[in-house]
Amino acid sequence: MPENAVLGCNLSKNLSFSQDEELYIATSDTKIKMKNDYAPFVDKILTDISYVPNKVLDLGCGPGYITRRINEVLPNCFALGVDKSATMINHANKVLRRRLEDDCAFQSGIEINGAMHAKLKDKAAYLSYCDFRIKYIIADSANLPFGNFSFDLIILKGTFKCLDDKLNSLKEIYRVLSYGGEVFIYEFRKDIPEDEFNLLTKDMKPQKVNLLKRKLNCSLDIPEYKKYLFEAGLAGCSEIKTDGLDLKIRISKNC
Numbered sequence: 445m446p447e448n449a450v451l452g453c454n455l456s457k458n459l460s461f462s463q464d465e466e467l468y469i470a471t472s473d474t475k476i477k478m479k480n481d482y483a484p485f486v487d488k489i490l491t492d493i494s495y496v497p498n499k500v501l502d503l504g505c506g507p508g509y510i511t512r513r514i515n516e517v518l519p520n521c522f523a524l525g526v527d528k529s530a531t532m533i534n535h536a537n538k539v540l541r542r543r544l545e546d547d548c549a550f551q552s553g554i555e556i557n558g559a560m561h562a563k564l565k566d567k568a569a570y571l572s573y574c575d576f577r578i579k580y581i582i583a584d585s586a587n588l589p590f591g592n593f594s595f596d597l598i599i600l601k602g603t604f605k606c607l608d609d610k611l612n613s614l615k616e617i618y619r620v621l622s623y624g625g626e627v628f629i630y631e632f633r634k635d636i637p638e639d640e641f642n643l644l645t646k647d648m649k650p651q652k653v654n655l656l657k658r659k660l661n662c663s664l665d666i667p668e669y670k671k672y673l674f675e676a677g678l679a680g681c682s683e684i685k686t687d688g689l690d691l692k693i694r695i696s697k698n699c
Contacts, residue, residue, distance in 0.1 A: 477509070486513040489599065489628055497521055497597035497625075501590075503617065504528075504603025508536030508580055512543070515578040524595075525580040526588070536580040585613040588620055596625035604629050604693075605663050614676035618695065627695035632656070633686050634663040644688055656689065669693060 498521055502511040505525030514523040527533050583589055586609035598617055607613045617627055641660075645653045666684060673682050673693070682695045 482509045483513050485601065485630075486510055486517065489597075490517065492628075493597065493626060495596070495624070497595075499595045499597075499622075500524070501526060501595040501598045501620070503585055503598060503600045504606065505536060505580065506532050508532075508539060510599060510601060511536070511578060511580065512540065519577070521577070523578045525578075526583045526585070527580070528582065528584060530582055533580050533582050540578065540580065585609070586616055587612075588616045590620045592619055593622040594620045596622045598625070598627040600627070600629045602631060602659075605631055610672050611675055614672055614678060618676065618678060618681075618697065621695075621697045623697050625697050627693075629693035629695070631691045631693075632659045632663045633689055633691040634660050635665045636660070636686075636689060641689070660689075663691070666691070 497518065500511075500514050500518070500521055500523045502508075502514065502523065502525045505511050505527050506529075508525045511523045511525035514521065525533075525536055527536075581589075585603075585607055598621055600617075604610065604613075621627060641656075645656060648656075666686075669684055669691075670679070673679050673695075678695055681697065682693055685692050685694070
């Protein structure tokens, strides 16, 4: 969009995503958002890949909703949420702990790697088991504390534009991606033509349209994404697609 068609951006340039983190948590981590936004988002990714991932990294996980959804639909998968913000990770862990403590699965048995095991005797044993399936940690995307080939699916939703060191973050993401694995980077499409933007938003409330304009202004344009991918040595392993307001980068480790 033309520069005069968008508003300024107040997003911080790190994984915290917002300068007012508590407000972001309050407005984003809700049951309605999970049902209408995050759950369909994760389900769409899982239908786009031809394999069932064993280890998933949600980079820039924020309050942890995507990580939780992965854990729900892939119970035998290890889902790890990573964020630079202690506020976000503390919230994610608090919600996770509350959800697990309310879960009665430990009373009726758990399926592990396709086999039904005897029910775990107490809540502590159940929580210990779940620690091997879902976890949240604080980490820097440009210096990930994982070995090579650690994850077969890596997701960044609205995260890449906020990274302090985009180039080294891309290199780190590719380093920890396993062979045959894929990375999905989702952002808003900054260079969407103004007439297309107006058509897509004509039935939205003005407040939501203005919010979308701010998000678009915070995003990178396609040449910038291509530049980072080229400098990271990933131009031949990646593709960029646009769909309406959305932009998707898909990186495969098959080359």
